[in-house]
Amino acid sequence: MSLSLEKILSEIEQLTPEEQLTVMGYLVELVKKHLTQAQPKHKWSDLKGMAPYPLLSEDAQEWVSRTRREADEHRERLLQGEE
Structure with missing residues (x-):
């Protein structure tokens, strides 16, 4: 911790x-x-x-179609399996 920070905290x-x-409050606003x-x-x-x-x-349209x-x-397949 720096000397100046220690001084401020004290x-x-x-x-x-x-x-x-x-x-x-000042510090919170400063950080925000x-x-x-x-x-x-x-x-x-x-x-x-x-x-x-x-x-x-892959082309976008090819991806959508696929x-x-x-x-x-x-x-x-799901519908055929239900019957």
């Missing part, structure tokens, strides 16, 4: 409980401010072009 110990709460500044907001458009095309070697076909086949 000074805080000398404060009244109300003054210590004021210090705590730093946390919100540290996380910049990103737009979905910023992600454009980051993934290689086609992602996972998964729909697989779901249809699965549903048909």
Whole structure:
């Protein structure tokens, strides 16, 4: 722990409980401010072009068609098994 931090903490110990709460409130607001500044907001458009095309070697439309076909086949197997 640095010497200046030790000095600050010993000074805080000398404060009244109300003054210590004021210090705590100040520190909480300071940390909140730093946390919100540290996380910049990103737009979905910023992600454009980051993934290689086609992602996972499959075109998006082919993936949709394949998964729909697989779901249809699965549903048909379930219906045939119930009869």
